[in-house]
Amino acid sequence: MCKSQFGLIGLAVMGANLARNMADKGVKTLVYNRTAAKTKKFLEDFGHSPNLDGAFTLKDFVNQLERPRKIILLIKAGQPVDDMLDELIPLLDAGDIIIDGGNSFFKDTQRRSKRMKELGFEYVGMGVSGGEEGALHGPSLMPGCGRQAYDHIRPVLEAISAKAEGEPCVDYIGTDGAGHYVKMVHNGIEYADMQLISEVYTIMRHVLKMDVEEIAEVFGKWNQGRLSSYLIEITAAILQKKDGKTGKPIVDIILDKAGQKGTGKWTSLSALELGVPTPTMTEAVFARDMSSMKEERVELDKKYNDIRFASDTLDKDSLLADLEKTLYASKICAYAQGFNLIGTAGEVYGWHLNLGHLAKIWRNGCIIRAAFLNVVSDSFDSNPSMKNLLFSDFFASALKEARPGWGRIVSLAAEAGVGIPALSSALAYFDAYHTPVGNANIIQAQRDYFGAHTYERVDKEGHFHTDWTG
Ligand code: NBP
Numbered sequence: 445m446c447k448s449q450f451g452l453i454g455l456a457v458m459g460a461n462l463a464r465n466m467a468d469k470g471v472k473t474l475v476y477n478r479t480a481a482k483t484k485k486f487l488e489d490f491g492h493s494p495n496l497d498g499a500f501t502l503k504d505f506v507n508q509l510e511r512p513r514k515i516i517l518l519i520k521a522g523q524p525v526d527d528m529l530d531e532l533i534p535l536l537d538a539g540d541i542i543i544d545g546g547n548s549f550f551k552d553t554q555r556r557s558k559r560m561k562e563l564g565f566e567y568v569g570m571g572v573s574g575g576e577e578g579a580l581h582g583p584s585l586m587p588g589c590g591r592q593a594y595d596h597i598r599p600v601l602e603a604i605s606a607k608a609e610g611e612p613c614v615d616y617i618g619t620d621g622a623g624h625y626v627k628m629v630h631n632g633i634e635y636a637d638m639q640l641i642s643e644v645y646t647i648m649r650h651v652l653k654m655d656v657e658e659i660a661e662v663f664g665k666w667n668q669g670r671l672s673s674y675l676i677e678i679t680a681a682i683l684q685k686k687d688g689k690t691g692k693p694i695v696d697i698i699l700d701k702a703g704q705k706g707t708g709k710w711t712s713l714s715a716l717e718l719g720v721p722t723p724t725m726t727e728a729v730f731a732r733d734m735s736s737m738k739e740e741r742v743e744l745d746k747k748y749n750d751i752r753f754a755s756d757t758l759d760k761d762s763l764l765a766d767l768e769k770t771l772y773a774s775k776i777c778a779y780a781q782g783f784n785l786i787g788t789a790g791e792v793y794g795w796h797l798n799l800g801h802l803a804k805i806w807r808n809g810c811i812i813r814a815a816f817l818n819v820v821s822d823s824f825d826s827n828p829s830m831k832n833l834l835f836s837d838f839f840a841s842a843l844k845e846a847r848p849g850w851g852r853i854v855s856l857a858a859e860a861g862v863g864i865p866a867l868s869s870a871l872a873y874f875d876a877y878h879t880p881v882g883n884a885n886i887i888q889a890q891r892d893y894f895g896a897h898t899y900e901r902v903d904k905e906g907h908f909h910t911d912w913t914g
Contacts, residue, residue: 571627606809
């Protein structure tokens with residue numbers, strides 16, 4: 445019997461679609477799922493493809509794969525991955541390659557890579573972005589592993605990935621947890637991007653008093669320009685959709701409580717651990733937390749709703765132009781924070797990351813795909829040691845041009861009593877970052893006052909203490 449080139453374990457949304465994608469690209473793929481009924485159903489639906497086959501026991505699955513075996517796991521992240529490795533290990537041979545394509549925490553991937561290497565196997569922690577549609581038609585792939593393992597799987601990864609300007613949206617990221625780290629920060633940026641768009645919507649709806657159809661048109665127009673991206677495109681489409689039951693815009697029917705699965709929070713935790721400021725990404729996580737406190741928000745509104753300001757003398761056209769600039773500038777800051785975090789993690793964990801290449805593989809197949817990533821990529825390519833995107837001349841001129849309107853929008857929202865934590869934190873990040881003399885002298889004095897922590901002086905080297913009360 446002709447053996448399969450690749451094995452895939454896990455036939456939920458991601459695995460089923462990725463298996464079909466692989467088969468479509470001519471990769472003979474064997475699937476397995478813990479619950480056999482799902483494998484049976486998958487084969488009934490798609491088993492007519494000459495490139496798709498299934499196995500109902502792990503032993504049969506492993507025996508029907510070409511060696512070295514290449515097995516992709518697309519199962520629930522966390523303990524299930526360790527359980528599956530425990531089951532697989534006795535059935536594998538040295539040199540076999542296990543690829544975890546789920547959203548595993550990068551430190552788990554580092555631990556698993558070490559374990560598998562010690563046992564003689566290759567382990568790949570691969571970020572897979574793009575959701576269901578990406579898995580089926582071409583995701584953005586972020587593999588973290590040894591170079592040799594990457595060379596083995598590279599042709600298949602390039603075949604199944606999305607393409608941007610003819611280039612595959614996959615590249616070698618770095619060793620062990622690098623791929624999952626980068627995917628995690630991708631999701632952190634995604635949280636920020638979604639929150640920024642939602643806040644701009646709020647300003648249009650509740651401050652400029654625009655109706656939903658009009659807002660959809662604005663997003664549609666912006667999607668033709670420098671903000672062109674998947675998230676702006678789907679926001680325009682979402683705002684045009686009517687609820688089948690009531691005929692109202694469906695966004696007015698959807699409860700304002702955001703879910704989350706944890707990758708945004710992991711990004712912020714890592715930023716805190718590494719000491720990298722990522723306020724916009726972190727505010728986006730807090731905003732989802734705040735959104736889930738619906739009952740308290742409704743209750744507090746009764747106490748405070750009389751302090752909201754409303755103005756009917758707003759110059760809508762001019763404020764819409766300010767809003768476009770505000771969104772673009774805030775987006776630059778969110779991505780700057782994400783890339784800054786990735787760059788720092790690369791140094792700390794010894795991953796030797798190439799930020800320009802990374803921006804390129806996010807140009808298609810993933811949720812944060814955006815025209816603007818071409819410029820991000822060019823900026824890092826022309827200056828690989830650039831500390832932060834804010835040092836790029838291209839983005840500097842966009843930020844300078846946006847700054848007056850950005851301030852007007854943040855002030856307007858503050859006056860109107862509309863919370864816009866992501867947009868305003870992006871502005872605060874920008875202003876704090878280009879401030880040569882900040883306020884930490886006061887912090888240092890306070891620390892020295894109550895805890896004799898000492899401070900440095902502007903006029904000579906060393907650490908000093910003042911007897912504050914003497
Ligand atoms: P889920 O994350 O919902 O996981 C369901 C799959 O995990 C099923 O195949 C299930 O088998 C299997 N599984 C579980 Br649960 N426990 C298992 C165990 N102990 N041993 C073996 N298999 C087990 O699936 P998904 O939404 O397709 O996502 C797969 C991975 O991809 C996840 O890590 C997810 O975070 C990541 N991801 C998802 C998306 C997305 O848009 N959904 C996007 C990008 C990445 P069963 O059928 O027997 O229960």
